[in-house]
Structure formats: C-alpha cells, structure tokens
Amino acid sequence: MARAIFQEDRCKGCGLCTAACPTGIVVLDASRLNSKGFQPAIVTDKEKCNGCALCARMCPDLVIQVER
Amino acid sequence: MAKIVFTRPKSMKDVVTHYCPGCHHGIIHRLVGEALDELELAPKTIGVAPVGCSVFIYDYIDTDFIQASHGRAPAVATGVKRALPDKFVFTYQGDGDLAAIGTAEIIHAAARGENITVIFVNNAIYGMTGGQSAPTTLVGQSSTTTPKGRTSQNDGFPIQVCEMLNTLQGPSMISRVAVHTPAQVIRAKKAIRRAFQCQVEGRGFSFVEVLSACPTNWGMTPLDAGKWLENEMIPYYPVKDFRIPEGVQ
Numbered sequence: 339m340a341r342a343i344f345q346e347d348r349c350k351g352c353g354l355c356t357a358a359c360p361t362g363i364v365v366l367d368a369s370r371l372n373s374k375g376f377q378p379a380i381v382t383d384k385e386k387c388n389g390c391a392l393c394a395r396m397c398p399d400l401v402i403q404v405e406r
Numbered sequence: 407m408a409k410i411v412f413t414r415p416k417s418m419k420d421v422v423t424h425y426c427p428g429c430h431h432g433i434i435h436r437l438v439g440e441a442l443d444e445l446e447l448a449p450k451t452i453g454v455a456p457v458g459c460s461v462f463i464y465d466y467i468d469t470d471f472i473q474a475s476h477g478r479a480p481a482v483a484t485g486v487k488r489a490l491p492d493k494f495v496f497t498y499q500g501d502g503d504l505a506a507i508g509t510a511e512i513i514h515a516a517a518r519g520e521n522i523t524v525i526f527v528n529n530a531i532y533g534m535t536g537g538q539s540a541p542t543t544l545v546g547q548s549s550t551t552t553p554k555g556r557t558s559q560n561d562g563f564p565i566q567v568c569e570m571l572n573t574l575q576g577p578s579m580i581s582r583v584a585v586h587t588p589a590q591v592i593r594a595k596k597a598i599r600r601a602f603q604c605q606v607e608g609r610g611f612s613f614v615e616v617l618s619a620c621p622t623n624w625g626m627t628p629l630d631a632g633k634w635l636e637n638e639m640i641p642y643y644p645v646k647d648f649r650i651p652e653g654v655q
Contacts, residue, residue: 341408352428352621352628358588376427391412392588398432399423405408 340389340406342381348401351376355393355402361386364393415439417448419468428628430618431459433585434527434594435466438498441599442469445606447494452486454479456508458500459533477508480515483522494605496523501542502532505565509541512567519576519610523601526567526613529620530639537623541565544642549623564642568615572648578609580648584617584640586632597647600654609651617643 342364349372356364356379363383372378379401381387389406414420418439425431442448451469455461457476464471474482479497487495504512504526515522531549532538539549539556542564546555556564568582579601583594594616601612617639619631626634 339408348422350427354428354628354632357629357632389411394412395588395591396433398425398429398436400414400418400432400436402412403410403414404412406411 340387340404341384342387342389342391342393343403343405344379344381345401345403346378346380347373348399349376349378350374350399351378352398353379354396354398355379358392358396360390360392361388363387415443417442417468419466421466423466424462425459426622428619428621428631429459430529430585430616431527433591434525434616434618435463437585437591437595437598438496438525439467440595441602442467444599445602447602447606450492451494451496452490454483454486454495454497456497456499456503457534458503460498460500460503460527463498477503477506478511479503479508480511480520480522480524484515484518484520487520487522491521494602496525496602496605498525499527500533501526501528501530502535502540505541505567513571513574516571516611516613517574517576519578521605521608521610523605523612524614525598525601526615527618528567528615528643529618530564531620531623533620533623542567544638547638566643568613568648571613577611577613577649578651579604579612579654581613581650582615582617582643582645582648584635584645586617586619586635590645593645600650603654604651607654609654615643617645
C-alpha cells in the first residue's frame with residue numbers, strides 16, 4: 339500500500355502539496371498548530387493515496403517521504 | 407515490503423531551511439541535490455554562493471562551498487574551475503545578485519564559455535533585503551521601492567537574462583524553467599541535470615534560469631503566488647530551452 343509520511347513538525351503550512359495532490363486527500367489541518375506554529379499538512383484518507391509523490395515534489399521543506 | 411520512492415537527496419543535510427513558507431528555493435535546492443546524487447558529483451563538488459537569500463544554500467547542501475562577494479560568483483567559480491578542473495563547480499544566484507550587481511561577471515563568464523554551471527533563481531524582487539525592485543521586476547509589479555508599480559518611464563524595462571546570454575557564442579546550454587507545478591518541477595529537474603552533465607562532459611558554460619515565487623515579498627499566499635508566476639511572469643519570461651548541445655541527456 340502506498341503511503342505519504344509527513345514529518346509534521348517541519349511543515350510550514352504553505353499548502354503547495356494540497357494543490358499538487360491529484361486525489362485531493364492532502365489538506366492543511368485547521369484544527370491545530372505544529373511546533374513551528376503552522377497548520378500542518380495531513381492526509382485525510384490514507385486509503386486513497388496512490389504514492390504518486392507529487393505532494394513531495396512540490397514540498398519546499400522536504401517534509402514528505404513516499405513509500406509504495 | 408514497501409519501497410521508498412521519494413525522500414531527501416543524500417547530498418542534502420537533514421536540517422530545516424530558513425526560507426519562508428512557500429518559497430521555491432527549497433524545491434530548487436532539492437533539484438540540485440537530486441541531480442548531484444544521480445550524477446554522483448557531490449564528493450567533488452564546489453558550490454559558489456554569493457549574496458541574497460540563496461547564499462544559505464551552503465547550509466543545506468552537503469558539499470564544499472565558497473561564499474563570493476555580491477554578484478561575483480561566476481568570477482570566483484571561474485578561478486576555482488581553472489585551478490581545479492577536475493572538480494564540479496556551480497554557482498547558485500538570485501536575480502538581485504546575478505542581474506544587477508553581477509551583470510558584468512555573468513556576461514563575461516558566459517562569453518568566455520567557462521566550463522561552469524550557473525543556477526539562476528529569478529523571483530523578480532530582492533528577497534533578503536525586504537522586497538525592493540530588482541532589474542527583473544515586471545512593469546506594473548509593486549515592490550517597496552515601486553509601491554505604485556514599476557513604470558518603464560521611471561524604472562526602465564525588466565532584463566531577460568536568458569535572451570541576453572543567448573546572443574553570445576560562449577554558452578553551451580541555456581534554459582529557462584519554473585517550479586510552480588509538479589510538471590514544471592519535473593522539467594526543471596531535467597534541465598538542471600542536463601546543465602550539470604554539460605559541465606561533466608566539458609562542453610562549457612551551462613545556464614538554467616528558474617522562475618521562482620517569493621510569496622512573502624510579493625504579498626500573496628503561496629498558492630496565489632504560483633498563479634501570479636504563471637499568469638504574469640511566464641508571458642514575459644517564457645519557459646523554454648534556448649540552447650541545448652547535441653547529444654546531452
């Protein structure tokens with residue numbers, strides 16, 4: 339199963355990954371802040387991740403590792 | 407067993423960058439790191455970083471680096487490459503550096519066809535110093551020094567560096583790319599790798615301009631900055647390959 343692992347405390351909440359995800363399952367979590375004080379990017383529906391890694395390619399902060 | 411299909415390049419240090427949220431420098435650093443890994447260049451690489459936000463690349467890419475005076479990276483890189491021709495030498499410069507105070511150095515390094523690679527990050531503004539107008543600021547674009555927008559009558563016209571260098575015989579490769587969408591990132595990666603390959607094969611001066619967003623100083627969200635880059639920058643700075651030597655992958 340494909341999965342994108344987010345190193346959440348490195349996320350700066352820019353949201354570039356959210357626009358890159360073709361399945362629309364990457365969003366910024368408006369309910370909390372990470373240790374840097376940003377709303378971190380999360381995967382809402384892990385089952386739908388196809389491991390394309392487009393989110394990771396758009397991340398300027400190397401937050402995301404993708405396994406497939 | 408799951409296989410890792412995307413992770414940090416080995417030639418990049420495992421540290422947090424100082425760049426603002428949504429700054430494209432992080433993406434471009436990673437593409438440089440991936441290309442260094444793939445061509446196995448990191449152990450013999452000497453990078454040259456001049457002044458600007460981009461200078462901190464020396465904190466993030468795990469190779470040797472020299473910091474040059476503002477704009478002088480191509481001149482320093484010339485000296486390094488001529489003294490140590492077996493090393494891989496690249497500069498990483500912003501537009502406030504390369505297209506302003508460093509105009510003479512880039513033109514003459516290109517005209518000489520020095521066997522170095524230049525990564526030119528163009529975000530149409532001075533980032534580090536707080537958003538002043540740069541030689542690449544678009545007509546109509548507002549900045550702290552052109553609060554009502556750049557006018558050609560008062561401020562002249564933005565410099566198209568690739569087009570200018572393309573008048574010279576020296577360069578072996580000149581490309582302009584962008585990194586605001588996944589497709590453009592993949593294209594940018596190919597261009598940077600190709601530029602590195604040009605130097606490895608001794609073909610002479612290779613140059614990649616990367617259009618980049620500066621959401622903080624543009625005063626936009628990172629996603630809006632990507633749209634602005636697409637709609638405003640690319641029409642004036644077309645993304646294309648100006649010159650590619652035959653036979654380079």
